[in-house]
Amino acid sequence: MNALAIEAxxxxxxxxxRTGTVDAVRGVDLxxxxxxxFGFLGPNGAGKSTTVRMLTTLLTIxxxxxRVAGxxxxxDPDTVRRRIGVALQEAGLDSRQTGRELIVLQARLFGSSAAEAEQRAEELLELxxxxDAADRRIKGYSGGMKRRLDLASALVHRPEVLFLDExxxxxxxxxxxxxxxEVRRINQRGTTVFLTTQYLEEADQLCERLAIIERRPHRPLRHAGVAEEGAARAAWAARRRPRPDAGRGVPRRHRTHPRTRGRRRPGGASMSALVQTELLGRRAIRESLRTPEALAPTLFIPVFFLVVNFGQAGDIFPSDSTPFLFGQTYAAFQLPSSLLLAASFGSAALYLVEDIEGGYFDKLRAAPVSRSALVxxxxxxxxxxTAVLTVAxxxxxxxxxxxxAxxxxxxxxxxxxxxxxxMVFAGFMQLIALKTRSAAATNSGGLVFFPLLFLTPNFVPRELLTRPMEIAATFNPVTYVMxxxxxxxLQELQWDVLxxxxxVVAAFGALMLFLNIRLVRRYD
Incomplete structure (x- = not known):
């Protein structure tokens, strides 16, 4: 390991x-x-979390x-991600997974085999x-349990440097x-810990050295540097003015023996983007299976449209005298509309918003995960x-x-x-989710499909539409998919139509994939 774990x-x-450039952090040296x-102290808004997010590759500098771990x-952000563990201010957890599932997935993403990941999960859950709670859903954990699980997930690859944000x-x-x-035990195993906090007693209990970052009104951000320990603590105490009873009953840390050094792999191993995609895909499928209430409308609404449209117009277009039905019922003509509805009612983007709001998306971004795999x-x-829904x-x-036919x-x-x-429409919805980070905006974006659907030859073939509708349908890409x-x-294989x-699907799919990966890479 480099003599310095972190240099900035x-x-x-x-x-x-809107009014110009805003400085979130200005001139920090570490x-x-x-x-x-190492303690990094400061009040809310001083820039502690922003500094941590820059050091952990989550924000561009x-x-x-x-330099982190040299x-x-x-x-080289990907190598940095293999060397560090990150537990941000909001515990970045997926509430639908169990504690064991989350740790195993995190270990796999850092390059462990399935057997190694299971063994590592057992070790960390015991640590x-x-x-006892390993196989319970995380949504049922208490705040303290979630924080401990978040710490465990940051340790799956035995990081050289661990960042803990408040x-x-x-x-x-x-x-x-x-x-x-837990922090003491982690440090005693040889891991460098970078700890941000607002609490003097926390720094006093855990930190060997500290730095103070502060923002004062009408003054630029000031970084105190690595201050002499006693002076820094006194200065921070004077500014914070703790209560006379603050810290009572909290034992001070005494180190009476040298820190033991555990054996450590130098960060996570490399893993192909293909395997990472498979792992994240399995997690997404499990997510859907555990929210059946989100699947019901995806099937019910397309069936409703099929039944209603067939019931209203089935007798108008009898199968034996309607050439464009090729001997089938009008339900066969309407089925593609229902299939496209089912394909466009996916919940992937809303789950992504949940990950963003809950901090789990940042946990994945702080791991050495291919950005293409994330998408x-x-x-x-x-x-x-959607393939299963299509069969249904x-x-x-x-x-x-x-x-x-x-x-x-x-x-x-x-x-x-x-x-x-x-996949194409889910990619479009994910673009909205990544850009707005809002469930309401993402839901609203889904409404775009309805005018596209009804500006197609939805009820009759294109040649039977009025001229204005025919022009609109011709310029609508959904028409060609339908x-x-x-x-x-309705027919035997028509290769030109196919x-x-x-x-259309290939062109828009390539565009959505490119824009999604680009946005994830530039996510700030």
């Missing part, structure tokens, strides 16, 4: 506001020795330099005293003492879910006189095309 010089983070617990944060904020006194004990895992899971819709449509190959192509469209699905149901449908 002139760190600056700026944001563009020097943290390997193996120590506007100017200045930083690696340049800007030049943070959560073995780890005890909001915890009761007993839970706070428990977290302090594709959810999209592929959405495609697989076809089975439901059979009593209405629907059959797949293009045969077994056509059936497979129908599943593939519907699933690919689901016509391809309809051809697979080429147009698959071409």
């Amino acid at each position: 010089e002139g760190l600056v983070k700026q944001y563009r506001g 020097s943290v020795a390997a193996g120590e617990v 506007t100017s200045g330099t930083a 690696i340049d944060v800007t030049a 943070v005293e959560l073995t 780890p005890t904020t909001g915890l009761d006194p007993a839970s706070r003492l428990g977290v302090w004990d 594709l895992g959810r999209l592929i899971a959405e495609g697989l879910k 819709l076809i089975i439901i449509a059979l009593p209405f006189g629907v059959s797949i 293009s045969g077994p190959l056509g059936f497979v192509l129908l599943l593939v095309l519907t699933s690919l469209w689901a 016509e391809a699905l309809r051809a697979l149901i 080429a147009r449908g698959f071409g």
